[in-house]
Amino acid sequence: MNGILLLDKEQTWTSNDAVVKLKGILHQRRVGHAGTLDPMATGLLVVFAGRATRAVSFAEAARKRYRAALRLGTVTDTQDIWGTVLERHEAGITREKLETVLARFTGEQLQTPPMYSAIRVDGKRLYDIARKGGEVERKARPITVHELKLVGREGEDWLLDVCCSKGTYVRTLCHDIGAALGCGGCMSALRRTAIGAFSVEDAVTIAEAQRLAALGELEKRLLPVDSLFADRPACTAAADEEKRIRCGGEYPTDLPAGEYRVYGESGEFLMLGRSENGSMWTVKNFFEV
DSSP states (O other): OOEEEEEEEOTTOOHHHHHHHHHHHHTOSOEEEESOOOTTOEEEEEEEEGGGGGGHHHHHTSOEEEEEEEEETEEESSSBTTSOEEEEOOOOOOHHHHHHHHHHTSEEEEEOOOSSSSOEETTEEHHHHHHTTOOOOOOOEEEEEEEEEEEEEETTEEEEEEEEOTTOOHHHHHHHHHHHHTSOEEEEEEEEEEETTEEGGGOBOHHHHHHHHHTTOGGGGOBOGGGGGTTSOEEEOOHHHHHHHHTTOOEEOOSOSEEEEEEOTTSOEEEEEEEETTEEEEEEEOOOO
C-alpha cells in the first residue's frame, strides 16, 4: 500500500505512537510522518506509506499552520501548561498591546529551542537532560513566522493563528511573547490545521482509519504521492526519456528552468525533476522498482 494518509492526531498520542499504530492498520512496514507533534498537540499529521516515504522531507519543509492558545501570566519549564509552573504574574494585557507585540514576532527571526525538545546536543536529547534537572546552552536557529494573527479569546487564553516555517516551536513563540509583554506566558493548547496544501479538514482519526480498514476502504483515503507536488507543473517523458530516468540519467529538454512533476506515457508518476541548463534531472524518483 503506497500513498499519503492525512491523520488527525489525538491528544496524548506521540507522533511515533500514531505511526506504529498505522503500520498495523495499513499492514505496511514502511510508514513515516512529516512534522512531529507533541503529545499535547492535536491535528494534522501527514503520514507516508510504502514508496511514498521517499517524499517525507519535502513535506517537512512545507509551511505549517496552527491554532494556538496563549495563556499570559504563567511561565512553565516546558513552555506549555503540561509543565511545572515556575512563575505566576498578573497579566492585564489589552488586545491592542498584544497585537503590537505580535507584530514584532512576524517575519524572519532567531529562536532558541526549548530544553524540552528532541534536539540532540553532544548525542543527548535535550528533554532527557531537562528531565534530570540539567540545562545546556542552545544555539538560536533561524525561523520564519509568515503570519501571526490574534483571532479571538477563550476564557483566559488568547487564540492565535500561526503560519510558520519548519523548525518553529510554537510553545517557545508563546513563551517569548509573554516575556516581551513582561508578564510571562505559555501555550495552553495547540492544533495543527495545515501542512502546505494539506488540511486537517480532510484528515481521519485513528478510530476512523481502523473502521475504514475493516471495511476494506482505507486505501481509498490514501492520496497519491504526486499530490504533494501539485504546485509544480507537470510534463510527460517519452519512452526513451523514461528509460534514462529509470537508470538515473538526465535527458535534454527545452522546458524553462524549475521543478516538474514528470510522468511516463502510461501516466505513472516517475519523479520530481528539475530542468536546468537544457537538461532534466532527478530530484527524487518515485517509480516502482
